[in-house]
Amino acid sequence: MEPLETKLTLSDIPNGKSAVITEVIAEDGMRRRLQDLGFIVGNNVDSLNTAAIGDLTAYRINGTVIAIRKDDTDNILVEEINV
Amino acid sequence: MSRKLFHKSSAVDQKLIIEKKSEDDKVIALAGNPNVGKSTVFNALTGMRQHTGNWPGKTVENVQGYYEYDDDNYIMVDVPGSYSLIARSAEEEAARDFICFGEPDVVVVVCDATGLARNLNLVLQVLETGKKAVVCVNLCDEAKKRNIKIDLEAMEKELGVPVVGTAARSKIGLDELQAAIKKAIHSEPAQFDITYPDYIEKGISLLKEPVQALVGDSLDSRWVSIKLLDGDDNFQKSLTDFLGFELIKDKSIKLALEKYEQYLKENDRTVVEVQDGIVEMVVQYSLLLADRFITQHGKESDATDRKLDKILTSKATGFPIMLILLFVVFWITITGANYPSTLLANLLFGLEEKLAAGALSIGVPFLVVDILIHGVYNVTAWVVSVMLPPMAIFFPMFTLLEDLGYLPRVAFNLDHFFKSCDACGKQALTMCMGYGCNAVGVTGARIIDSPRERLLAIITNNFSPCNGRFPILISVITIFFIGGISGLSSSMSSVLGALSLVLVIIFSIVMTLLVSKILSMTVLKGVPSSFTLELPPYRKPQIGRVIVRSIFDRTIKVLGRAIVAAAPAGLIIWVLSNVSYGDSTLLYAFTNLLDPFGRALGMDGVILTGFILGLPANEIVMPIMIMIYLAQGGGLIELEGAALGNLLIANGWTWVTAVSVLLFTVMHWPCSTTLITIKKETQSWKWTFMSFLVPTISGIIITFLFNSIVNVFI
Ligand SMILES: Nc1nc2c(ncn2[C@@H]2O[C@H](COP(=O)(O)OP(=O)(O)OP(=O)(O)O)[C@@H](O)[C@H]2O)c(=O)[nH]1
Ligand SMILES: [Mg+2]
Numbered sequence: 118m119e120p121l122e123t124k125l126t127l128s129d130i131p132n133g134k135s136a137v138i139t140e141v142i143a144e145d146g147m148r149r150r151l152q153d154l155g156f157i158v159g160n161n162v163d164s165l166n167t168a169a170i171g172d173l174t175a176y177r178i179n180g181t182v183i184a185i186r187k188d189d190t191d192n193i194l195v196e197e198i199n200v
Numbered sequence: 201m202s203r204k205l206f207h208k209s210s211a212v213d214q215k216l217i218i219e220k221k222s223e224d225d226k227v228i229a230l231a232g233n234p235n236v237g238k239s240t241v242f243n244a245l246t247g248m249r250q251h252t253g254n255w256p257g258k259t260v261e262n263v264q265g266y267y268e269y270d271d272d273n274y275i276m277v278d279v280p281g282s283y284s285l286i287a288r289s290a291e292e293e294a295a296r297d298f299i300c301f302g303e304p305d306v307v308v309v310v311c312d313a314t315g316l317a318r319n320l321n322l323v324l325q326v327l328e329t330g331k332k333a334v335v336c337v338n339l340c341d342e343a344k345k346r347n348i349k350i351d352l353e354a355m356e357k358e359l360g361v362p363v364v365g366t367a368a369r370s371k372i373g374l375d376e377l378q379a380a381i382k383k384a385i386h387s388e389p390a391q392f393d394i395t396y397p398d399y400i401e402k403g404i405s406l407l408k409e410p411v412q413a414l415v416g417d418s419l420d421s422r423w424v425s426i427k428l429l430d431g432d433d434n435f436q437k438s439l440t441d442f443l444g445f446e447l448i449k450d451k452s453i454k455l456a457l458e459k460y461e462q463y464l465k466e467n468d469r470t471v472v473e474v475q476d477g478i479v480e481m482v483v484q485y486s487l488l489l490a491d492r493f494i495t496q497h498g499k500e501s502d503a504t505d506r507k508l509d510k511i512l513t514s515k516a517t518g519f520p521i522m523l524i525l526l527f528v529v530f531w532i533t534i535t536g537a538n539y540p541s542t543l544l545a546n547l548l549f550g551l552e553e554k555l556a557a558g559a560l561s562i563g564v565p566f567l568v569v570d571i572l573i574h575g576v577y578n579v580t581a582w583v584v585s586v587m588l589p590p591m592a593i594f595f596p597m598f599t600l601l602e603d604l605g606y607l608p609r610v611a612f613n614l615d616h617f618f619k620s621c622d623a624c625g626k627q628a629l630t631m632c633m634g635y636g637c638n639a640v641g642v643t644g645a646r647i648i649d650s651p652r653e654r655l656l657a658i659i660t661n662n663f664s665p666c667n668g669r670f671p672i673l674i675s676v677i678t679i680f681f682i683g684g685i686s687g688l689s690s691s692m693s694s695v696l697g698a699l700s701l702v703l704v705i706i707f708s709i710v711m712t713l714l715v716s717k718i719l720s721m722t723v724l725k726g727v728p729s730s731f732t733l734e735l736p737p738y739r740k741p742q743i744g745r746v747i748v749r750s751i752f753d754r755t756i757k758v759l760g761r762a763i764v765a766a767a768p769a770g771l772i773i774w775v776l777s778n779v780s781y782g783d784s785t786l787l788y789a790f791t792n793l794l795d796p797f798g799r800a801l802g803m804d805g806v807i808l809t810g811f812i813l814g815l816p817a818n819e820i821v822m823p824i825m826i827m828i829y830l831a832q833g834g835g836l837i838e839l840e841g842a843a844l845g846n847l848l849i850a851n852g853w854t855w856v857t858a859v860s861v862l863l864f865t866v867m868h869w870p871c872s873t874t875l876i877t878i879k880k881e882t883q884s885w886k887w888t889f890m891s892f893l894v895p896t897i898s899g900i901i902i903t904f905l906f907n908s909i910v911n912v913f914i
Contacts, residue, residue, distance in 0.1 A: 146288050146649065146730075148476075149284070149286050150283065150730075150732060153321055153479070153483065155317070155318055155321075155487070157483050157484065160487070165509070166506075166510060166513060168615055169613065170616040170617075171615055171619060173616070173625060175735055179315065180317055180318065180502075181315045181734065181736075182734065182736075189732075
């Protein structure tokens with residue numbers, strides 16, 4: 118297995134950029150919650166803005182805005198979309 | 201940490217009991233994602249006044265109301281918002297249990313027209329349950345503003361249930377909604393099935409027959425089969441409660457599941473794949489359908505929202521704006537409350553002697569008059585004149601910010617601090633609710649998924665000084681820190697007053713965080729858990745309606761509670777101060793007894809008595825203190841700011857007393873309403889007791905420390 122570090126996670130996507138989800142590693146409850154909100158393989162997310170202090174970041178997915186801490190976006194694998 | 205923190209599962213175990221007025225009453229459940237306007241629809245139809253607010257998680261329990269349509273009677277149940285029937289938190293469980301097992305005649309799924317794709321997920325899940333349903337596409341006015349168009353007819357055709365477009369806040373489309381509900385009742389339930397990938401359909405087909413044999417027609421057998429496969433453990437518990445037996449323990453079901461496991465093994469599939477497959481299929485299908493139903497996507501429809509977000513949350517402006525808003529709210533409250541307070545006091549106290557004279561003249565015995573007028577009436581008059589004006593100004597302003605959608609942005613800004621204390625970012629929301637009323641803040645903690653983090657929010661909620669405590673803070677600050685400065689114009693003094701209140705709030709936030717951290721390191725050990733915070737679109741509040749509603753619904757209610765508490769307190773004080781004990785009165789003996797404790801904390805026995813008798817409602821703490829001072833001094837009531845100051849100073853208050861009272865006001869036991877709410881929410885005496893002790897001990901320690909430090913320097 119290749120080390121996780123080489124994989125791009127949602128946390129790596131800078132504000133203002135978009136990405137397409139390739140895998141959700143989060144488990145159990147959070148996995149379900151993320152899926153319900155639209156974090157499923159193949160869907161697009163836009164990284165909007167990060168809190169002034171800390172790492173909570175707002176993402177646009179399916180037309181709504183959801184804020185998630187870095188600990189959790191680390192568990193969402195993505196590919197960046199270059200426009 | 202597991203769910204064991206709470207006895208059994210949670211408060212929501214106390215099931216809603218539907219109160220039918222007659223057998224034929226139809227029960228309608230209002231389901232939907234958070235913040236889509238369910239409570240607004242509910243209020244419009246039933247004429248009730250459920251709180252609404254522009255943030256996900258406003259409603260946390262099932263509430264019922266009645267309406268009549270076309271000679272039929274309906275019971276409508278407002279349900280907490282949920283993203284999915286797979287529940288993750290206490291409020292979602294309440295929603296799920298009612299929708300799935302509450303046997304509603306029709307489920308109305310309310311959707312947000314501006315976010316249809318995500319909303320359809322829940323719609324499809326509800327349709328899968330095989331219940332009669334109506335889809336209500338709400339917020340059509342917002343969609344129009346954003347240039348989004350939805351083909352409701354196509355939706356109706358595809359989903360097979362009535363679909364209605366509404367703008368509930370402006371009462372548009374509600375007749376059609378009622379008609380659709382009626383229509384749905386008289387038609388067969390929707391036959392809407394999602395086709396899953398073959399390896400999942402295989403499991404469903406294996407289970408469906410034995411399930412059908414066991415549950416009969418009480419539940420849709422295809423749906424139950426799917427639920428047996430999607431790995432939702434929490435659901436199984438509710439299913440067992442509903443059926444009265446454990447479905448998965450049945451031999452035929454066990455056999456089917458074993459067969460399916462065998463099948464999965466042979467086909468190189470895992471259980472996790474099946475679970476994911478089910479959830480993802482529904483989401484994907486929603487996206488697909490949304491694409492078909494939405495005929496015009498508003499381009500850049502949220503550009504304004506994102507600009508506002510940048511301003512309200514960015515490094516340079518986020519925190520300053522938060523502080524300025526806090527300041528402005530307090531400044532308006534203090535300035536606006538000043539004049540009406542004096543007016544009300546003059547009026548009510550002016551009446552006191554007249555009432556007494558009048559009562560005596562019609563032959564009411566002197567003792568009774570004395571008790572009722574100089575006891576009960578007097579304290580009540582204090583409560584009304586001191587409490588009503590600031591409350592009537594503060595509540596509407598708070599509600600306006602809430603309706604605008606500002607509260608989730610506060611949570612966004614403050615998340616880092618809560619995370620550092622191993623707490624949930626949503627605790628900022630419950631903290632904000634606490635400034636209105638701590639009991640509301642405690643119930644609101646249901647939006648926090650993790651039981652540990654929810655307890656942190658409940659125990660520390662009392663550090664947010666509630667609306668009932670603001671007037672104490674305002675009076676003390678005005679008298680001792682602003683009144684003392686000579687040559688200050690009245691406008692300048694309200695500015696300083698508001699600034700001081702902002703400082704008190706910052707202090708209360710620091711205490712909330714500090715105590716959360718200490719609890720996280722001791723009795724509530726754990727690491728911060730995952731959560732998602734939705735930032736809803738900003739919506740322009742209906743200013744006039746908000747003002748009227750918050751005055752009538754909230755202010756009057758809270759004031760009523762305070763008066764109910766004030767009257768007996770007035771009676772007790774009157775009795776205590778009129779029954780002699782040795783050389784003095786009982787009241788004097790009692791306050792004397794408490795005096796050493798009070799002194800150690802920079803206060804006195806009277807102040808402590810005020811806090812103790814104020815247990816039923818913080819609103820009466822200050823009036824009680826004033827009444828006792830007056831009773832002991834024997835003087836008559838002269839009411840004006842300066843006179844109140846003189847009274848306190850004559851009784852030995854200094855700036856040190858004032859600071860101690862401020863500290864103790866922020867930190868002492870929760871009021872009895874809040875304690876009862878905590879017991880109800882945690883189902884545990886232990887945590888209720890903790891919620892009593894933690895702020896009380898904090899208050900004692902901090903005021904004691906403050907006084908020790910002052911003593912060193914003075
Ligand atoms: N513009 C507009 N605003 C609406 C409409 N319906 C509701 N709102 C507003 O949307 C916000 C949310 O409404 P609620 O009724 O509290 O929503 P809810 O679905 O009960 O929310 P939860 O209880 O949190 O699940 C409030 O600020 C309402 O005033 C509508 O049709 N148009
Ligand atoms: Mg609601």
